[in-house]
Amino acid sequence: MIVAIAVALLIVAYLMAISAKDLIRLLISLELMFSAVFLAILPLFSISATMAFAILLVAIFTSSAELLVLITAIVITDKMRKGVEVEKVSVGGDIF
Amino acid sequence: MDLQTLLISTLGALAVISAIGAWLTRDNFYSALYMSVAMIFVAGIYAVFNLQPAVVLITLVFVGAVGIVTIAVAATFRAKTARKINLFWTLPILVVLAIVAYAYSEARKIPISSTGLEFVGDYFLLIVFLISMMVLVMLSAIKILRRVGL
Numbered sequence: 001m002i003v004a005i006a007v008a009l010l011i012v013a014y015l016m017a018i019s020a021k022d023l024i025r026l027l028i029s030l031e032l033m034f035s036a037v038f039l040a041i042l043p044l045f046s047i048s049a050t051m052a053f054a055i056l057l058v059a060i061f062t063s064s065a066e067l068l069v070l071i072t073a074i075v076i077t078d079k080m081r082k083g084v085e086v087e088k089v090s091v092g093g094d095i096f
Numbered sequence: 097m098d099l100q101t102l103l104i105s106t107l108g109a110l111a112v113i114s115a116i117g118a119w120l121t122r123d124n125f126y127s128a129l130y131m132s133v134a135m136i137f138v139a140g141i142y143a144v145f146n147l148q149p150a151v152v153l154i155t156l157v158f159v160g161a162v163g164i165v166t167i168a169v170a171a172t173f174r175a176k177t178a179r180k181i182n183l184f185w186t187l188p189i190l191v192v193l194a195i196v197a198y199a200y201s202e203a204r205k206i207p208i209s210s211t212g213l214e215f216v217g218d219y220f221l222l223i224v225f226l227i228s229m230m231v232l233v234m235l236s237a238i239k240i241l242r243r244v245g246l
Contacts, residue, residue, distance in 0.1 A: 001101070002141065005108035009134070012115040024124045024170050028131045031166060032115055035131075035138045038154060039111075045147060056150055060157050061226035065233045067162050071169055084173055 006039035023074045023084045030070070034063040103144050111137035128170040132163035 013032035020026040037059055044052035074084055081088040111134045118130035139154040 001104060001108065005104075005112065005141075008108075008112045009115050009138075012112065012119055016115075016119040019119070022124070022173070024173050025127060027169070028118060028124070028127050028166060031131055031162060032118065032134065034158070035111070035115075035135050038138055038158070039141065042142065042145070045145070045150075053150065057153065057226065060153055061230065064157060064162055064230060067165060068230070068233050071165070074169065074173075078173070 002039055002042050006036045009033075009036035009039065021086055023070075023077060023086065023089070026086065027067070027070050027074065030066065031063065034059065034066075100144060104141055107137045107140045107144065111141070124170040124173060125167065128163070128167040132159055132167060135159045135163055 010033060013029045013036060016029035016032065017026055020029060038056065041052055041056050041059065044055065077089060078084050114130045114134035114137060118127045118134065121127050121130060135154070136159055139151050139159060142150045142154060
């Protein structure tokens, strides 16, 4: 059941990322994906609690580092492109 | 269905509903709030299994730091007009704060014990490395922001 909840959270986060119109919404969807990852780690505690806790620790700090990097990117994008809309980001994907 | 299964399904359903709320709301600020609520429900599922260190970490770092920073960023890029503070409410707020502070100071003090914090010793080196990584990322972010001219 926990894996089902994690998958449901992940699907909602993917839908949110696909329909995001600005970078803030994209950031929020990524954080939701991390919460789905945390739920997916939970069954691992029944196999090896030590390893599961270490993975959880790494995941939490990874999400924090990702947040810092993305906030920096959002601030720079806002400064250089005068806005945080997804359309203004022309690097990192197909634009034509 | 036993109590644990019922609790997990309820918390899971609430987490998914909060995530859907974060997706469907038009305001970034409320979206970030819904996201934080979903994270708290995820921490609640950990609490059902009595994984106290994990609950503390998720609540403090993931909800407390990441969630609040996301809410602050969403509020910054959402804000259009500054809200005026009515000075009329200052006095009642001060009175209520004084009453709460007095009640708290008179409350029964519970001694603090280190029970349940054994995981800090096991993962101390990992935590030190991860905090070092966070500091490096923050320094890099500051350097990039200075280069851009903010």
